[in-house]
Amino acid sequence: MNVGVLALQGAFIEHEKTLRALGAHAVEVRLPEHLDGLDALIIPGGESTTIGKLAVTFRLLEPLRAFAATKPVWGTCAGMIMLAKDIGRDQPLIGVMDITVNRNAFGRQLDSFETDLDVPQLGPDPFHAVFIRAPVVTAVQNGAEVLARLEDGAIVAVRQGRWLATAFHPELTPDDRFHRYFLRDVAGLAD
Numbered sequence: 001m002n003v004g005v006l007a008l009q010g011a012f013i014e015h016e017k018t019l020r021a022l023g024a025h026a027v028e029v030r031l032p033e034h035l036d037g038l039d040a041l042i043i044p045g046g047e048s049t050t051i052g053k054l055a056v057t058f059r060l061l062e063p064l065r066a067f068a069a070t071k072p073v074w075g076t077c078a079g080m081i082m083l084a085k086d087i088g089r090d091q092p093l094i095g096v097m098d099i100t101v102n103r104n105a106f107g108r109q110l111d112s113f114e115t116d117l118d119v120p121q122l123g124p125d126p127f128h129a130v131f132i133r134a135p136v137v138t139a140v141q142n143g144a145e146v147l148a149r150l151e152d153g154a155i156v157a158v159r160q161g162r163w164l165a166t167a168f169h170p171e172l173t174p175d176d177r178f179h180r181y182f183l184r185d186v187a188g189l190a191d
Contacts, residue, residue, distance in 0.1 A: 001189045004029040004038040006064075008054040010046020010078060014171035018179045024189070032063040040072040040187040043079030043094075045132065045169050048103065051078055052092030061092050068096045072162040072187035080165035081135050097163050098142040105136035105154070105167075117148045117168075119157065121185065122177040129156070129168035136167055162186060 003019050005012045007028035016026035019042075029035060041064075043051070055061040067073070068083070073096070075083040082094050084101040106113070112133060116126035127148070137155035140146060148157035148166075156167040164186045170178035183189045 001025060001040075001183065002027055002038050003183070003187075003189075004035060004041040006041065006043045006051070006055075006079070008046075008058070008060075009050050010044040011076075011169060011171055012042075012044045012046075014169075015042050015044050015076075015179075018171055018176050019183075022176060022179055022183060024183060030060075031058055032060055035063055035067050038067070038071065039189055040074070040182070041067060042182070043073065043075040043082050044171070045077030045079060048078040048081035048087075049091055051082060056092050061094070064094050065096070068094050068163065072164075072182070072189075074164040074166075074182045074186065076166050076169055076171065077132065077134055080137075080167055083163060083165050084137075086139075087135075097158070097160050097165060098140065098144050099137050099158055099160070099165065100139035101135045102138050103135050104133055106131060106134055115150065117150070117156065119148045119178075121147055121181055127170075127175060127177060128173055129166075129170070130172045131156075131168045134167045137165075159186065 001024040019026040144160040
């Protein structure tokens with residue numbers, strides 16, 4: 001399993017550590033040629049505007065779109081924003097998922113929080129989620145499936161075919177169930 005982690009900015013090292021613990025070969029992606037030979041890709045949390053600008057600077061945006069057209073991709077936090085087709089403003093996006101996302105939906109850094117989520121795809125135990133200046137999905141279309149909501153109904157995890165997006169940071173917890181779900185169920189790479 002060769003799984004890339006977009007390493008332009010953000011929490012990419014934490015994803016790499018979790019992938020390696022699960023037996024995957026984690027590859028840092030900074031240039032278009034780094035996508036060659038990958039089975040899947042994770043776009044980490046960070047700052048979506050910065051990630052988008054750096055992707056343009058390194059001529060990576062179109063290769064990322066081409067990769068996502070045929071391969072599994074998971075976006076966490078800023079990665080969710082990068083995967084969305086609609087974020088209500090103009091910035092460089094991969095734009096493959098039929099979701100509308102409200103950036104920074106919960107406010108500033110001081111408004112970050114943690115909570116337990118019910119995610120049936122991960123089993124009966126709740127998933128402890130870390131939200132840091134997190135987005136929220138405000139609409140899903142064309143078969144995008146809601147995986148998790150907050151108690152107020154806000155959508156914070158979605159899947160559409162081979163694409164997965166979470167508003168929170170699974171890589172910042174010791175619980176690797178979302179990584180296993182991505183590798184096994186979304187990407188079809190693990191038993």
